[in-house]
Amino acid sequence: MQEQENKYGFTAFAEAWNGRLAMLGFIIGIATEFMTGQGILHQLGLM
Numbered sequence: 655m656q657e658q659e660n661k662y663g664f665t666a667f668a669e670a671w672n673g674r675l676a677m678l679g680f681i682i683g684i685a686t687e688f689m690t691g692q693g694i695l696h697q698l699g700l701m
Contacts, residue, residue, distance in 0.1 A: 695701045
């Protein structure tokens with residue numbers, strides 16, 4: 655049986671997933687701005 659390494663904390667595995675999800679969120683935010691014509695702050699009611 656293979657021993658699994660810890661996947662919590664500041665590990666390469668966690669940082670890779672953090673980066674991937676951040677890129678996905680950024681693309682979704684840009685696409686939403688493009689489709690609605692409103693910035694993210696306006697959509698959240700902060701402006």
